[in-house]
Amino acid sequence: MSKRSSAKYKLDRRMGENIWGRPKSPVNKREYGPGQHGQRRKGKVSDFGIQLKAKQKLKGYYGDVTEKQFKKAYTEASRMKGDTGQNLIGLLERRLDAVVYRAKFAPTIFSARQLVSHGHVRVNGVKCNIASRLVKVGDIVELGAKAAEMALVIEAQGLSEREVPDYLAQDGTTKVSYQRVPALDEVPYPVKMEPNLVVEFYSR
Structure with missing residues (x-):
């Protein structure tokens, strides 16, 4: 069992989104990030930063699975026929x-x-x-x-x-x-997930 290293709602605040759609999420009241620097103006995010955030959001949604498990799911998805992003969602939904x-x-x-x-x-x-x-x-x-x-x-x-x-x-x-096995548009995510950016992140 993978250990959760931080409070689950901290991930919501770091992402700036209520990723599980729960009514108790602090993002419903405070959309800025956690910590004393959470309210600072954010600079322009690089392509790498956008891809990293997409990966952290998807990985976090499934219970913050370990990087090793998540990378293994991506590798398996990339070997399968069809769209790698869709395959990745299919594998995660089969857990x-x-x-x-x-x-x-x-x-x-x-x-x-x-x-x-x-x-x-x-x-x-x-x-x-x-x-x-x-x-x-x-x-x-x-x-x-x-x-x-x-x-x-x-x-x-x-x-x-x-x-x-x-x-x-x-x-x-x-x-x-x-x-x-569901397609991406069948999975009831409360927020937009972008597996194509996760694929770009790993295929750099």
């Missing part, structure tokens, strides 16, 4: 913690990863505690009996700020089937 988050089994991507790592999630009936595992089309992802009664899960299912996307088929409140 088990991302599927758990999309299914509204957890209120945040971080708590989704915790649910998986604590053994509360089953894939095709088999317990799996590897958050980075890639789910395949047709796989059934469900919560264990204990997890279904957890306050965290009940809170997540009551959230009005996001819905379960079409590429997951719900079977009750604790089970989903992975229908297809």
Whole structure:
């Protein structure tokens, strides 16, 4: 399990966007960056800076995955047929913690990863505690009996700020089937993600 090195909302403020679309995000009140220099006027950002920000935003959205894991996903995406940016999004959306988050089994991507790592999630009936595992089309992802009664899960299912996307088929409140790998425009990001800039960043 990758360790989160900083508060999740600090990433929102650094990016200047509410990247998870949560009502508690401090960006809703303060759009400037964190720290004593957060309100300074920003100079012109270079192409590299724009690409880096796009990478940090996408990497952060998926629970601040490690650089090693993220680079590995990019490398795999670049080997696949078709558009590398779309392939990268497809791979990230196939991560088990991302599927758990999309299914509204957890209120945040971080708590989704915790649910998986604590053994509360089953894939095709088999317990799996590897958050980075890639789910395949047709796989059934469900919560264990204990997890279904957890306050965290009940809170997540009551959230009005996001819905379960079409590429997951719900079977009750604790089970989903992975229908297809989504395209970029099907993924319900609250903010604009630019995987093409991430591809440019790594292909320099």
